[in-house]
Amino acid sequence: MTNTGADHPATPLPPGSPAPEFALPSTPDQRVSLAEFRGQPVILAFYPEDWSPVCSDQLALYQELLPEFRKFNAELLGISVDGVWSHLAFAKDRNLHFPLLADFEPKGEVSRTYQVYRATDGTSERALYVIDADGIVRWSYVSPVGVNPGADGILRALEDLENEEAT
Amino acid sequence: MSRTHWGATLTMPVAEERDHVQGSTDAAVTLLEYGDYECPYCGAAYPIVKEVQSRMGDRLRFVFRNFPITTSHPHAEQAAEAAEGAAAQGRFWQMHDLLYENQRRLDDPALRSYAETLGLDVEQFDRELTEHVHSARVREDFMSGVRSGVNGTPGFYINGVRHDDSYDVETLLAALERAAVSP
Numbered sequence: 107m108t109n110t111g112a113d114h115p116a117t118p119l120p121p122g123s124p125a126p127e128f129a130l131p132s133t134p135d136q137r138v139s140l141a142e143f144r145g146q147p148v149i150l151a152f153y154p155e156d157w158s159p160v161c162s163d164q165l166a167l168y169q170e171l172l173p174e175f176r177k178f179n180a181e182l183l184g185i186s187v188d189g190v191w192s193h194l195a196f197a198k199d200r201n202l203h204f205p206l207l208a209d210f211e212p213k214g215e216v217s218r219t220y221q222v223y224r225a226t227d228g229t230s231e232r233a234l235y236v237i238d239a240d241g242i243v244r245w246s247y248v249s250p251v252g253v254n255p256g257a258d259g260i261l262r263a264l265e266d267l268e269n270e271e272a273t
Numbered sequence: 274m275s276r277t278h279w280g281a282t283l284t285m286p287v288a289e290e291r292d293h294v295q296g297s298t299d300a301a302v303t304l305l306e307y308g309d310y311e312c313p314y315c316g317a318a319y320p321i322v323k324e325v326q327s328r329m330g331d332r333l334r335f336v337f338r339n340f341p342i343t344t345s346h347p348h349a350e351q352a353a354e355a356a357e358g359a360a361a362q363g364r365f366w367q368m369h370d371l372l373y374e375n376q377r378r379l380d381d382p383a384l385r386s387y388a389e390t391l392g393l394d395v396e397q398f399d400r401e402l403t404e405h406v407h408s409a410r411v412r413e414d415f416m417s418g419v420r421s422g423v424n425g426t427p428g429f430y431i432n433g434v435r436h437d438d439s440y441d442v443e444t445l446l447a448a449l450e451r452a453a454v455s456p
Contacts, residue, residue, distance in 0.1 A: 163425045166344040171419065201344045256424035258281070 118246035130207035156196035236263040281422030281435040296334035301453035307428035311346035319373040348379035357407035
């Protein structure tokens with residue numbers, strides 16, 4: 107899982123790092139903060155843009171897996187630099203029922219703090235984080251931007267968390 | 274760019290007694306597809322797989338598993354269960370083919386008409402669909418795909434390793450031939 111080569115320009119925050127706090131709008135009158143989910147695992151799915159084909163497949167797959175994530179009491183949050191109105195239209199069109207957060211103003215600020223902002227394109231990387239109940243990064247991965255990373259890595263990370271708690 | 278760095282592999286090996294298989298266990302190479310009956314890319318891949326099968330003959334074994342993305346495709350789950358319902362009556366591949374050949378008509382009346390076309394016991398077929406008798410099987414297929422790193426449909430595996438290249442006939446054939454000589 108080394109991030110070298112042209113396909114992997116970004117190195118995400120490594121496991122063990124405290125996950126940077128944020129509060130981003132999910133709708134015109136609602137904000138979602140990371141702190142709200144203290145006590146449960148959080149999956150952050152940074153993606154480049156609403157409407158692009160790979161994003162849609164990836165987020166549709168995660169929507170399909172919400173019941174699996176819930177088995178781990180995990181919360182899924184999507185994050186991109188699109189604004190809330192784009193997010194709302196996109197979520198409605200694609201039947202997505204988890205929050206899509208707008209890292210819109212200041213643009214990409216949260217993506218930058220998670221080290222997954224692509225300055226050349228002005229978008230986020232396609233990056234995944236699994237954060238534990240104490241707000242610590244337990245797994246992170248940056249996928250080549252055109253490649254859907256699937257969900258096996260997320261599920262493995264959630265399982266590892268659960269196994270550690272059990273011991 | 275499309276090549277993965279993960280080397281994703283099949284976590285649930287092909288099992289003749291549970292999987293839908295065309296071709297011999299002794300075939301030189303196994304192609305497995307995770308597919309969604311309503312996905313247009315899977316529809317496009319359907320004749321490609323047929324072509325590859327006809328060109329490789331008995332050197333190829335083909336396996337199909339369900340990967341319905343119901344979020345995008347409202348009929349995909351029911352279609353997958355319909356194929357499993359046909360399988361319960363020994364007609365999986367005939368239904369699989371009909372579904373891909375009629376991708377735009379996958380509502381319940383259409384599914385029932387395909388069951389009639391295939392001479393299935395339609396009463397049993399209908400009951401199983403209504404009671405979702407085959408949903409657990411479809412979910413098992415789906416989760417085995419998720420665990421194996423399926424990241425879109427169609428998801429192809431050649432001898433258990435995810436095929437991340439394109440799946441036009443020539444590319445797929447070349448990859449299968451390579452795997453056939455060095456399994």
